[in-house]
Amino acid sequence: MAMTEVLGQAAVVLRTADGAEATVLLHGAHVVSWRPAGLPEQLYLSPRAQAGPGQAVRGGIPVIFPQFERRGPLPRHGFARDRAWTLVEHGPQRQHTQAVLSLTDTDATRAVWPHAFEAELTVSLSGRALEMELAVLNTGDRAFEFTAALHTYLRCDDVREARVSGLLGGDFEDSLRGTTHRQEIEPQAIVGEIDRIYWNVVSPVVLQAPQRRVSISAEGFPDRVLWNPGAEKAAAMADLPDDDWLQMLCIETACIGRPVPLAAGQEWFARQTLQA
Numbered sequence: 604m605a606m607t608e609v610l611g612q613a614a615v616v617l618r619t620a621d622g623a624e625a626t627v628l629l630h631g632a633h634v635v636s637w638r639p640a641g642l643p644e645q646l647y648l649s650p651r652a653q654a655g656p657g658q659a660v661r662g663g664i665p666v667i668f669p670q671f672e673r674r675g676p677l678p679r680h681g682f683a684r685d686r687a688w689t690l691v692e693h694g695p696q697r698q699h700t701q702a703v704l705s706l707t708d709t710d711a712t713r714a715v716w717p718h719a720f721e722a723e724l725t726v727s728l729s730g731r732a733l734e735m736e737l738a739v740l741n742t743g744d745r746a747f748e749f750t751a752a753l754h755t756y757l758r759c760d761d762v763r764e765a766r767v768s769g770l771l772g773g774d775f776e777d778s779l780r781g782t783t784h785r786q787e788i789e790p791q792a793i794v795g796e797i798d799r800i801y802w803n804v805v806s807p808v809v810l811q812a813p814q815r816r817v818s819i820s821a822e823g824f825p826d827r828v829l830w831n832p833g834a835e836k837a838a839a840m841a842d843l844p845d846d847d848w849l850q851m852l853c854i855e856t857a858c859i860g861r862p863v864p865l866a867a868g869q870e871w872f873a874r875q876t877l878q879a
């Protein structure tokens with residue numbers, strides 16, 4: 604465990620005895636790099652990514668809280684990803700190591716979302732697994748609801764050769780068209796722009812890319828999002844090089860369909876495990 608600087612921000616580097624490594628920015632509690640033991644980088648991070656107050660990093664694993672996308676009054680994807688979190692704990696370098704980061708409400712968050720909360724992200728690294736647990740505590744005296752996601756950008760050599768499985772038979776919303784469908788084919792190929800929310804997924808979702816394979820399983824996050832901007836939208840994004848949509852696929856674990864209700868004093872947690 605060591606501190607470093609990435610994108611001009613303080614970051615904690617987790618390393619295990621068998622050579623796995625992960626880097627977590629304090630800005631957004633954002634995992635920007637994950638190299639499982641004996642394997643290359645598994646996450647996509649844009650070479651044009653920027654990090655600083657109010658900025659969301661393009662790539663890695665943004666923490667989306669307390670609102671997914673534009674499904675509420677807040678700016679897209681809420682505010683947790685563009686704020687400084689505090690490093691509260693980090694473990695020694697063994698077979699397994701972890702870091703815990705926390706975000707609490709401030710005048711600025713209460714101005715846009717009038718609730719008292721503590722969010723805690725625990726990032727645990729071991730061998731070929733990266734586990735992330737998001738916990739939210741209602742520290743106020745009134746109930747609130749939120750949606751959340753771990754918005755993982757997985758690295759692909761060419762997304763058009765990638766295949767996604769684990770979604771067969773599931774219902775999804777096509778966010779590009781506002782239509783609903785059932786997944787009838789397996790595996791799913793990615794030919795260009797895609798933006799879908801799959802509801803109540805129980806099986807691990809597996810990306811075969813094709814030189815790499817990552818499985819994503821989750822507890823407490825019922826929904827999954829598949830997102831790639833495709834060529835046209837990528838070209839319009841200032842923080843993504845035109846051709847880099849080919850090198851990424853977002854597979855997000857999320858709580859979107861049913862916002863999480865939290866009474867005063869109540870705590871919620873959910874986790875995802877990436878396994879390479």
Ligand SMILES: O=P(O)(O)OC[C@H]1O[C@H](O)[C@H](O)[C@@H](O)[C@@H]1O
Pocket residue numbers: 659672679680778798799828829830853855
């Ligand atoms: O550009 P951002 O605010 O980071 O959002 C990036 C993407 O996130 C999610 O995957 C949504 O489903 C997409 O509709 C959105 O475009």
